[in-house]
Amino acid sequence: MKKYFIVALAAMFVLGFAASSFAIHAEIPSETQAVVGTGMTQITIGGEIRVRGDWRNNVGDFDKNVTSSANSSDVSFYDERVRLSVEAKVTPNTTGFIQLETASSSTGEGRPDYDFWGSVQSPNQTGTRGSVQVGNNKEGTMSILQAWILHQGSGLLGVPALIKIGHMPITIGTGLFYDHSYQGDDAILLGVDPIKGLHIIAGYVDQYLGGTPTSVPTNTAVGVNGPGTPASNNNIESYALLVNYDPNKDDHIGLDVTYLNDQNNGLTFISASGLGFQSIQPGNAGAIVAPGAFSGTGDIHFWNIGINGKTMIAGFGLYAEFDQQLGTLNNGGVPAPTVALQNQDFKGRAAKAGANYTLDPVKLGIEWAYGSGDQKATDKNIDTFITSQGQTQHFSYVYDYRTVNAAGNVQGGLQNTWYLKASGNADITKALSAELAFYYLRAVNNACISTGVFTTAGTSKSIGEEIDARMNYKIDRNLTYFVEGGYLFAGKFWEGAGKTVNTGVDAVFANRNPDDAWVVRHGIQLSF
Numbered sequence: 001m002k003k004y005f006i007v008a009l010a011a012m013f014v015l016g017f018a019a020s021s022f023a024i025h026a027e028i029p030s031e032t033q034a035v036v037g038t039g040m041t042q043i044t045i046g047g048e049i050r051v052r053g054d055w056r057n058n059v060g061d062f063d064k065n066v067t068s069s070a071n072s073s074d075v076s077f078y079d080e081r082v083r084l085s086v087e088a089k090v091t092p093n094t095t096g097f098i099q100l101e102t103a104s105s106s107t108g109e110g111r112p113d114y115d116f117w118g119s120v121q122s123p124n125q126t127g128t129r130g131s132v133q134v135g136n137n138k139e140g141t142m143s144i145l146q147a148w149i150l151h152q153g154s155g156l157l158g159v160p161a162l163i164k165i166g167h168m169p170i171t172i173g174t175g176l177f178y179d180h181s182y183q184g185d186d187a188i189l190l191g192v193d194p195i196k197g198l199h200i201i202a203g204y205v206d207q208y209l210g211g212t213p214t215s216v217p218t219n220t221a222v223g224v225n226g227p228g229t230p231a232s233n234n235n236i237e238s239y240a241l242l243v244n245y246d247p248n249k250d251d252h253i254g255l256d257v258t259y260l261n262d263q264n265n266g267l268t269f270i271s272a273s274g275l276g277f278q279s280i281q282p283g284n285a286g287a288i289v290a291p292g293a294f295s296g297t298g299d300i301h302f303w304n305i306g307i308n309g310k311t312m313i314a315g316f317g318l319y320a321e322f323d324q325q326l327g328t329l330n331n332g333g334v335p336a337p338t339v340a341l342q343n344q345d346f347k348g349r350a351a352k353a354g355a356n357y358t359l360d361p362v363k364l365g366i367e368w369a370y371g372s373g374d375q376k377a378t379d380k381n382i383d384t385f386i387t388s389q390g391q392t393q394h395f396s397y398v399y400d401y402r403t404v405n406a407a408g409n410v411q412g413g414l415q416n417t418w419y420l421k422a423s424g425n426a427d428i429t430k431a432l433s434a435e436l437a438f439y440y441l442r443a444v445n446n447a448c449i450s451t452g453v454f455t456t457a458g459t460s461k462s463i464g465e466e467i468d469a470r471m472n473y474k475i476d477r478n479l480t481y482f483v484e485g486g487y488l489f490a491g492k493f494w495e496g497a498g499k500t501v502n503t504g505v506d507a508v509f510a511n512r513n514p515d516d517a518w519v520v521r522h523g524i525q526l527s528f
Contacts, residue, residue: 041090048083050114052523059402062494062514078117080139085146093153103143113183115140146184152191160193170205172240173256173306175394176350176414177323182390201242208236236262250312255305260327262300302327302346302386320353325386348372348385350414354421362426369395373407373416373444387413395419396439397468397486402519406443406463406493416444417463431474439466443493462491464516478527485520 055076058064085099102114118135127136148166170185172178187205194200238261244254308321325348354367371385384407391411393401400413407415423437441463468486475481494514 041088044087044089046083046085046087046528048081048525048527050081050523050525051078052080052114052521053078054519054521056402056517056519058490058515058517059398059519060404062403062490062517064515079114080117081114082139082142083145084142093151093155095150097146097148097150098144099146100142101145102139103141113145157192162189162191164189164191170203172258172304173242173254173323174308174321174352175389176321176352177304177306177325177386178238178258178388179392179394179413180388180390182392197246197248199242199244199246201240201244203238203240203242205238205240206235207238236260251310253307253309255307257306258304260300260302260304262302299330300327301330304386315357317356318354321351323350323385325349329382344380344382346386347381347383350385352414361428362424365421365423367421367423368419369414369421370418370444371414371416375445385413385415387415389413395421396437396441396466396488397484398466398488398517398519399439399441399463401486403488403517418442418444433472435468435470437468439468441466441491460492460495463493464491465489475524479524481522481524483520483522485518487518488516490514490516 053076057074060074080102082102083099085097088096090096127138128134144167146166146168148164148168150162150164152160152162154160165188167186168184169181170178170187171181175181185205185207187203189201189203191199191201238258240256240258242254242256244252246252303326304323305326306321306323308319310317310319312318325346327346329344329346348371350369350371352367352369354365356363356365358364371387372383373385374383375381387409389411394411394413396419399405399417401411404410405412405415406417409415419442420440421437423435425433425435427433443461443463446461466486466488468484470484471482473481
């Protein structure tokens with residue numbers, strides 16, 4: 001029996017000043033009041049309280065008769081997130097920004113930006129005595145979501161320029177390849193506007209600094225094997241250059257070039273399934289033989305080159321993007337299964353194009369997108385489009401946001417997938433708005449997947465069809481109630497899936513009749 005739910009496209013933060021498709025700034029509601037501090041420094045205080053209820057069904061195994069706890073297949077819960085921010089505008093050219101966010105200490109889904117209602121914040125509930133010793137406990141702690149300094153003005157180089165340094169949300173280009181707007185990176189950005197409409201940003205992002213920090217006796221000068229030391233030079237860092245040209249308000253063209261350098265890390269922080277060259281080991285379902293698998297001393301020298309643009313013609317908004325990936329994965333140890341596969345080349349690519357048109361009050365849209373998948377499990381090319389994504393929705397609500405994708409990753413973005421999307425949104429009343437989207441989803445190749453819940457050799461390219469929707473109702477100023485979610489009509493791609501069921505001895509069997517997956521979430525949010 002098919003079920004229909006009101007669901008939606010979750011909004012991504014795309015916030016910032018004109019020069020920065022690379023640096024994403026936090027939004028402060030316009031109603032927020034500023035406070036003047038010492039030396040006429042303008043202090044702006046903001047915050048947010050959000051409470052949500054979440055229901056999910058079949059997203060981990062496409063089987064209504066099996067509960068797969070490893071992927072939270074069938075769950076329901078409430079969660080809560082708190083944010084507090086302070087913006088200090090010291091001069092018209094210099095700004096500091098600090099934002100704190102809830103940091104859950106519960107395990108659950110491993111999402112650190114909220115607390116599950118009723119979750120245990122310590123090994124034992126300690127806030128209650130008597131006979132029923134549960135509840136009456138504080139929520140989780142707060143962590144730094146953003147902390148950066150921005151200086152901009154024409155005094156730097158004689159033309160508009162900027163320097164931004166600290167921990168901040170980062171999106172490269174449109175985020176097709178790299179979107180870390182969820183919790184941010186440690187980065188340095190340098191920007192300049194040499195002529196009107198031309199914005200150039202150069203960025204350095206430090207993703208991981210290797211080493212093993214050790215305690216140092218107070219006031220004692222001793223050698224320490226700390227992060228980044230030559231003794232353990234296993235760093236992951238990225239360099240990016242973005243060039244954006246906006247000749248007018250309707251036209252834009254952008255170029256982004258990213259180089260990711262992974263030294264001596266092997267597959268420690270790189271998803272094997274994301275690389276796409278794995279194959280199922282015969283007789284041992286769930287195990288992977290990865291050609292060129294690292295011994296822990298390998299290097300990755302990876303390039304992503306993207307170009308994007310948009311324009312307006314006769315009332316139609318048109319946009320497009322293309323990304324090509326290059327570089328080499330070098331194995332410093334003994335490769336498997338053959339020496340011939342010691343080094344592999346990145347060959348992934350992705351593209352997206354779409355159009356939208358407004359028939360007031362409805363805005364209609366159509367979009368096509370493609371992310372390459374691996375063609376062979378034993379050649380020297382890594383054809384899967386490599387992504388680095390935050391735990392947010394990037395296209396469809398169920399397939400992209402909640403299920404394993406066709407490259408074996410959860411929330412992995414556009415990998416081994418192409419889709420057609422038709423959408424519409426409207427402001428029904430001054431307080432009520434709604435969105436609706438339909439997706440036709442296909443795998444590019446019959447991928448081999450291993451995730452701990454799935455092992456599939458791929459029998460079809462049909463991922464399925466999905467309907468997503470979202471409704472927002474403005475209750476009061478800065479107070480909004482929303483309902484969102486999606487329903488994925490499971491295609492035959494999932495019929496090749498083997499599901500691991502813990503029954504004392506693991507049993508793996510093919511899912512010849514996959515059930516549809518659905519998710520619905522509602523919540524209320526107050527910004528101040």
